[in-house]
Amino acid sequence: xxxxxxxxxxxxxxxxxxxxxxxxxxxxxxxxxxxxxxxxxxxxxxxxxxxxxxxxxxxxxxxxxxxxxxxxxxxxxxxxxxxxxxxxxxxxxxxxxxxxxxxxxxxxxxxxxxxxxxxxxxxxxxxxxxxxxxxxxxxxxxxxxxxxxxxxxxxxxxxxxxxxxxxxxxxxxxxxxxxxxxxxxxxxxxxxxxxxxxxxxxxxxxxxxxxxxxxxxxxxxxxxxxxxxxxxxxxxxxxxxxxxxxxxxxxxxxxxxxxxxxxxxxxxxxxxxxxxxxxxxxxxxxxxxxxxxxxxxxxxxxxxxxxxxxxxxxxxxxxxxxxxxxxxxxxxxxxxxxxxxxxxxxxxxxxxxxxxxxxxxxxxxxxxxxxxxxxxxxxxxxxxxxxxxxxxxxxxxxxxxxxxxxxxxxxxxxxxxxxxxxxxxxxxxxxxxxxxxxxxxxxxxxx
Ligand code: NOJ
Numbered sequence: 264x265x266x267x268x269x270x271x272x273x274x275x276x277x278x279x280x281x282x283x284x285x286x287x288x289x290x291x292x293x294x295x296x297x298x299x300x301x302x303x304x305x306x307x308x309x310x311x312x313x314x315x316x317x318x319x320x321x322x323x324x325x326x327x328x329x330x331x332x333x334x335x336x337x338x339x340x341x342x343x344x345x346x347x348x349x350x351x352x353x354x355x356x357x358x359x360x361x362x363x364x365x366x367x368x369x370x371x372x373x374x375x376x377x378x379x380x381x382x383x384x385x386x387x388x389x390x391x392x393x394x395x396x397x398x399x400x401x402x403x404x405x406x407x408x409x410x411x412x413x414x415x416x417x418x419x420x421x422x423x424x425x426x427x428x429x430x431x432x433x434x435x436x437x438x439x440x441x442x443x444x445x446x447x448x449x450x451x452x453x454x455x456x457x458x459x460x461x462x463x464x465x466x467x468x469x470x471x472x473x474x475x476x477x478x479x480x481x482x483x484x485x486x487x488x489x490x491x492x493x494x495x496x497x498x499x500x501x502x503x504x505x506x507x508x509x510x511x512x513x514x515x516x517x518x519x520x521x522x523x524x525x526x527x528x529x530x531x532x533x534x535x536x537x538x539x540x541x542x543x544x545x546x547x548x549x550x551x552x553x554x555x556x557x558x559x560x561x562x563x564x565x566x567x568x569x570x571x572x573x574x575x576x577x578x579x580x581x582x583x584x585x586x587x588x589x590x591x592x593x594x595x596x597x598x599x600x601x602x603x604x605x606x607x608x609x610x611x612x613x614x615x616x617x618x619x620x621x622x623x624x625x626x627x628x629x630x631x632x633x634x635x636x637x638x639x640x641x642x643x644x645x646x647x648x649x650x651x652x653x654x655x656x657x658x659x660x661x662x663x664x665x666x667x668x669x670x671x672x673x674x675x676x677x678x679x680x681x682x683x684x685x686x687x688x689x690x691x692x693x694x695x696x697x698x699x700x701x702x703x704x705x706x707x708x709x710x
Contacts, residue, residue, distance in 0.1 A: 265648040266705040271374065271656025272697075273335030274328065274678065275613050277381035277425065279311045280665040282341060284318035288356035291347030293383035294434075294441030295668075304443065309671025315663055315681050315688075321364050323688065327679065328662065329371040331694055332701045336373050337482075337612060337658045338364075339381035339425065340414075342406055349385030350402050353409055365417035375418045376612075376658070378482060379407055379465060381425040382434070382441065382668075389442055394435070395453055400460035400546075407465035411472035419477050421469055422555055422612065423462045426484035431455050432509035439669050451509060452537040459518050459547045466549035480553035481519070482612040483512045487558070487597040489590060491565035491574055499564050500600050502571050507531045512556070513604075520605055522548035553655055554601050557613030559585075561593030584617040584674055589636060595643035598652045608653040614640055615660035617667070617674040620691075628680045628691035637693065641700065641708045659697060663688065 279295045299310040317324055328336060343349060345357040368375050380403070384393065388402055396402075410421075430440060435454045438445040446454070466479050488502035506514040506528035513525045522544050524532070532538070563574045581589040598609045616636040622628055641657065648654045664677035672683060678694035681687070699707045 265645060267648075267655070268704070270654075270704060271335040271610070271658075272333065272701040272704075273337055273374075273376065273656060273658040274333050274662035275337035275658040275660050276317070276339075276662050276665065277378065278339045278341035278344070279314070279381070279383040280661075280667070281315040281317040281663060282344075283312060283314035283316040285310075285312045287318060287344075289347050289354050290341070290357065291343030291349065292386040293341065293343045294386060294389055294443075295383055297386050298441045298443050301443075305669055306671035306673050309666065309673070311666040313683075313686075314666055316686050317663075318360060320686065320688075321360075322367055324663065325364070325367045325371050325373065327688060327690065328373055331678075331690065331698045333373060333662075334701060335376055335656065335658070336368060336662070337376040337378060337422070339378035339383075340410060341383050342380060343383065343385040343387070346385070346406060346409065347387070349388035350405055358413060361414065362417075365414060369417060374420070376420040376422060377410065377414055377418050378422040378425050379403075379410055380423070382430045384430075384441065393442060393454075394431075394457045395450060397457070399457045400464050403461035404464035404468050408468045408472050411469045415469075415473035415475070415477060419475075421477055421479050422482045423465050423479065424458060425482045426557060427455065427458050427515045428484040428510045428512070431458060436509055449535040449537050452532055452535060455509060455514065456537075456539055456543070459515065460543060462519055463547035463549050466551075470550070478552040479549070480551055480555045480610065480612075481516060482555040482557055483516060484510065485512050485556035485558045485597055485601075486510070487561040487593055487600055488564045488571075488573070489561045489592045489596050491563040495565050498566055498571055499596065500603070502564050503597075503600050504604065512601075516551075516554070516605070518544065518547045519549050520551050520607065551605075551607055553610045554605055554607045555610045555612035556597065556601060557660070558593050558597050558611065559583075559614060559616075560587040560590045561597060563590070583636075584619045585670075589616075589639070591639035591643040593643070594640045595647050598644065598647045598654060599650065602647075602652040608655045610654070610656045610658070611644060612658050613660040614657065615676050617676050620675055622680060622682070622689065626689065628689060630691045630693045633678075633691065633693040634696045637697065637700070638708045641705060645705060645708070
């Protein structure tokens with residue numbers, strides 16, 4: 264059992280999903296504040312307007328994390344709360360909120376991992392063309408600089424942009440997430456490229472501005488291909504890194520780490536008439552200290568008639584409430600493939616499960632399936648660690664039930680239950696189980 268001694272056992276959340284206080288003080292609007300008001304977009308008209316009201320209840324939440332023995336907390340900054348217009352003036356209220364949260368974490372001995380951007384894009388910038396605007400990487404750089412100045416005194420770990428695969432692909436191509444656009448492929452390529460330029464600029468400005476050396480990494484949406492048979496290993500690895508789709512990890516991390524798009528991405532760009540100046544690649548190329556990945560499942564693949572085939576899972580395969588297959592192998596093969604390709608320490612920046620569950624008549628949430636899920640996935644992760652993959656941490660998604668984007672609050676990912684009428688927090692059985700995982704540095708998962 265090979266979790267390192269200083270393994271980061273954490274939990275993760277994101278600003279729009281938990282903060283609420285959407286209209287507090289001088290906070291600017293973001294794409295989700297505005298977009299969720301349009302009927303039909305979000306399940307049963309839900310929104311994150313109130314969320315878990317973490318904005319007002321963060322002290323209670325940090326106290327609960329401390330009680331559960333959580334070592335690290337990954338959360339994101341709501342860009343328009345900090346800088347209402349996206350650029351320019353910093354909000355005193357936004358600043359006060361995040362500094363108070365960081366103070367609270369410090370007092371509780373919990374290490375903050377800050378995600379700069381987790382999908383709540385300032386609406387004022389969207390009105391100026393959003394990620395299609397050639398100025399957009401610079402806007403992000405300026406925002407990152409403000410974050411570095413304010414928060415680096417408290418924080419050693421920064422994640423640049425959460426899951427570009429989703430807000431680029433699902434936000435700009437299929438239109439199910441903010442900004443709810445259905446652009447042509449070439450324009451989505453422009454968006455993706457500006458996002459990469461933004462990452463590159465932010466990495467550089469963080470290193471320049473932070474008063475001490477910080478660790479900078481990613482949080483990629485990573486759904487690896489898994490070998491169905493032993494001999495499918497290389498095929499699965501290759502399939503995992505194909506880059507002819509915006510859901511690809513190599514499309515977004517090869518440029519960042521190697522300074523170039525993968526060959527198949529370049530060919531795809533050519534077919535769509537997308538070009539960029541060669542000099543952009545040196546802006547994008549960054550020193551990535553940890554490769555953060557968010558993994559929930561993966562697809563088994565095999566070879567049929569010389570072609571790679573994604574297999575339909577057997578009817579017996581357990582499904583989560585998101586209808587995602589329970590495939591613990593994704594936390595074994597996934598990190599192995601990443602480590603072999605990039606040779607950068609990996610961090611599981613998200614993993615968890617949505618279950619259909621509710622408080623029972625005794626006021627408890629006995630989510631034994633979540634405990635089983637965690638055991639199975641963590642066993643897989645520890646096997647990868649045993650085989651030499653450098654794994655620095657695991658962040659369970661999520662600390663608390665929250666707003667699951669287009670699904671509203673109908674999907675429950677939390678270790679802690681929220682009553683959306685009273686906003687009362689109740690740790691589920693899995694929260695106490697995770698506490699024992701942390702206490703034993705993972706040993707308990709073998710029992
Ligand atoms: C990925 C996203 O980063 C997070 O916002 C989302 O809630 C979870 N996965 C679950 O879908």
